[in-house]
Amino acid sequence: MYEGPVQDLIDELGRLPGIGPKSAQRIAFHLLAAEPADVTRLQEVLQQVKEGVVFCGVCGNVSEQETCRICADERRDKTLVCVVEEPKDVLAVERTREFKGRYHVLGGALDPLSGVGPDQLRVRELLARIGADDITEVIIATDPNTEGEATATYLVRILRDFPGLNVTRLASGLPMGGDLEFADELTLGRALSGRRAL
Amino acid sequence: MYEGPVQDLIDELGRLPGIGPKSAQRIAFHLLAAEPADVTRLQEVLQQVKEGVVFCGVCGNVSEQETCRICADERRDKTLVCVVEEPKDVLAVERTREFKGRYHVLGGALDPLSGVGPDQLRVRELLARIGADDITEVIIATDPNTEGEATATYLVRILRDFPGLNVTRLASGLPMGGDLEFADELTLGRALSGRRAL
Numbered sequence: 001m002y003e004g005p006v007q008d009l010i011d012e013l014g015r016l017p018g019i020g021p022k023s024a025q026r027i028a029f030h031l032l033a034a035e036p037a038d039v040t041r042l043q044e045v046l047q048q049v050k051e052g053v054v055f056c057g058v059c060g061n062v063s064e065q066e067t068c069r070i071c072a073d074e075r076r077d078k079t080l081v082c083v084v085e086e087p088k089d090v091l092a093v094e095r096t097r098e099f100k101g102r103y104h105v106l107g108g109a110l111d112p113l114s115g116v117g118p119d120q121l122r123v124r125e126l127l128a129r130i131g132a133d134d135i136t137e138v139i140i141a142t143d144p145n146t147e148g149e150a151t152a153t154y155l156v157r158i159l160r161d162f163p164g165l166n167v168t169r170l171a172s173g174l175p176m177g178g179d180l181e182f183a184d185e186l187t188l189g190r191a192l193s194g195r196r197a198l
Numbered sequence: 199m200y201e202g203p204v205q206d207l208i209d210e211l212g213r214l215p216g217i218g219p220k221s222a223q224r225i226a227f228h229l230l231a232a233e234p235a236d237v238t239r240l241q242e243v244l245q246q247v248k249e250g251v252v253f254c255g256v257c258g259n260v261s262e263q264e265t266c267r268i269c270a271d272e273r274r275d276k277t278l279v280c281v282v283e284e285p286k287d288v289l290a291v292e293r294t295r296e297f298k299g300r301y302h303v304l305g306g307a308l309d310p311l312s313g314v315g316p317d318q319l320r321v322r323e324l325l326a327r328i329g330a331d332d333i334t335e336v337i338i339a340t341d342p343n344t345e346g347e348a349t350a351t352y353l354v355r356i357l358r359d360f361p362g363l364n365v366t367r368l369a370s371g372l373p374m375g376g377d378l379e380f381a382d383e384l385t386l387g388r389a390l391s392g393r394r395a396l
Binding site: 001002004005008012015025027029030031036039041042045047048062063086087 | 199204224244245246247263266267285
């Protein structure tokens with residue numbers, strides 16, 4: 001469509017998730033008109049990420065050091081581990097400011113159709129942590145969708161053999177600020193079955 | 199939020215047009231998990247665009263050569279010039295397969311509030327082309343919005359002094375495949391005032 005490098009850039013941008021042909025074109029022309037220093041900065045952060053990002057040896061979160069800030073923080077409760085799918089889920093839980101324990105990032109959820117089984121996730125590392133540390137509770141905070149629920153079920157099955165370990169799951173129910181009328185039936189069903197005594 | 203290079207990448211991606219914090223995060227984690235070769239390819243096309251994109255000396259479109267493919271094509275009608283704001287507008291007109299003339303890319307539209315006056319656009323180059331070549335018609339195909347209309351009005355005013363030059367504007371009216379009921383009043387008004395005899 002366009003000539004040479006412009007089309008190459010549009011093609012490459014179009015391969016990124018959530019960027020369609022129109023957005024790719026718009027970004028490409030933005031970069032074309034941008035200061036060379038801005039493009040250089042983008043190239044540099046790509047280089048840094050390619051070279052520099054390490055994953056925390058303990059929890060599997062993205063990290064600058066061998067051990068991430070959370071795992072290195074002695075004030076965080078070592079006995080409590082929250083199991084999430086992705087690094088961005090760590091951020092979501094951190095934003096609540098409610099959780100004082102540590103994390104374990106699985107690196108995805110069970111999805112046999114896409115070839116993701118327990119061996120593709122950091123399940124073995126989780127079992128090793130539970131065996132080695134004084135972990136008393138594992139909170140399973142995988143996504144409330146098919147893959148996340150399957151992963152939670154799988155983890156509950158293998159974790160219940162550890163003596164003295166509590167395995168819990170995030171509550172499902174109505175989102176705060178929502179409207180009962182607009183809740184889907186699955187969410188409303190979960191909210192009903194998970195009702196609490198007042 | 200995240201540590202080091204990951205957050206830098208999210209910040210840089212978030213500066214691109216149409217990419218919010220959530221998309222930036224999603225793309226960053228995609229790149230983190232991508233093959234290094236894919237990231238390298240993205241870096242390379244950025245480099246190429248920074249170094250290699252030239253603008254056609256005749257029409258101002260993006261080009262690989264000093265003269266773009268369209269201006270270099272002897273089969274295209276030299277007497278007919280379609281004036282557009284941006285290179286992507288050239289592509290839009292080309293897709294119609296209706297236009298056999300050449301283009302002139304202004305590089306934007308008049309927008310005094312953003313400091314874009316006639317000197318920031320390729321207006322002088324347009325006047326030079328009209329003076330030098332045997333151009334008999336200029337089709338003004340700027341966007342049908344405030345800036346585009348102002349640019350069209352300005353161009354009409356300075357082009358009507360050229361003897362024997364026809365200046366035309368793309369028709370405004372109802373989009374094909376649309377629904378009269380859902381047309382906004384401005385578009386419907388334009389369609390009425392521009393009605394044609396059958």
